Amino acid sequence: MTPVQNTVTEQLTAAGRAIEHDSFAIIDAEVGPHAYSDEQWPLVRRMIHANADFEFNGLTRFHPHAMQAGLRAVLKGGTPIVADVEMICVGLSKPRLAHFGLSTQHYISDADVIRAAQAENSTRAVQAMRKAQRLGQLDGAIVGIGNAPTALIELVRLIREEGVRPALVIAMPVGFVAAAESKDLMMGVDEVPWVAIQGRKGGSTLVVAAIHALLSLAEAAQKAGV
Structure with a gap:
């Protein structure tokens, strides 16, 4: 029996689909051994595909409930995606x-955020996370942080001190100042599921x-009717 193929989340042309599928096949052939589960590996593979960097095999870390929590958040519909920067949106x-009724939000360029930061x-990243919290956008959200370590540090504070409960945190800020440390903080959180990259690497693309x-x-x- 031929498996049902995705349509909404595939490339729009046959040529585009072939290139992407061939890329995934090359990654599978060249990646070597890995310890990721069947549900985790497609996420890691797509990150490798985005940056052509096999080091994400090993650098990518998962909270035990990350994949299930992320899928539930997508499938229930209406889940906000709160980003640290516009590039993600x-x-x-x-x-x-x-298709899933998802919306994106970012606040880093808002005038009130800039004034508060000054x-x-x-x-601005700290104040943007605080604004998202005031607006009730963080609880139950998928929060994606790819640029600003200070946004992630503030999010961890909000989780620990104010009881904020995102559905999933995708913690991937890139850089040299506090980037690795911010992700270490997130990976120490048990209460909220997360996907994180260990060390300095990361970025909005990921x-x-x-x-x-x-x-x-x-x-x-x-x-599949799951």
Whole structure:
């Protein structure tokens, strides 16, 4: 019996689909051994595909409930995706998001966020996370952080001190100042599921790849009637 193929979360042309599938096949052939589960590997593979970097085999870490929590958040529909920067929102496929009724939010360029950061001598990323919390956007959300370590540090504080409970945190800020440390903080959180990259590597492209992987897995679950 031929398996049902994804349609919404695939490339729009046959040529595009062939290139992507061939890329995944090359990654599978060249990656070597890994310790990821069958549900985790498609996310890691798509991140490798996004950056052509096999080091994400090993650097990518998962909370034990991350994949199940992420799929539930996508499949229930209406889940907000809160990003630290606009780049994540722009990179996500609008038709794929619309299929699941998902919306994206970012606040880092809002005038009130900038004013608060200047007044408190903090970063816009910190104030953007605080604004998202005030607006009730973080509880039950998928939070993607690919650029700003200070956003992730503030999110961990909100989780521990104010009881914020995102559905899933995709913790992948890139950089040299506090990037690795912020992800170490997140990986020490038990209360909220997370996917994180150990060390300095990361970036908004990888957050987008991780979310697109979740969307693809969610479509497959829909078609399987899960």
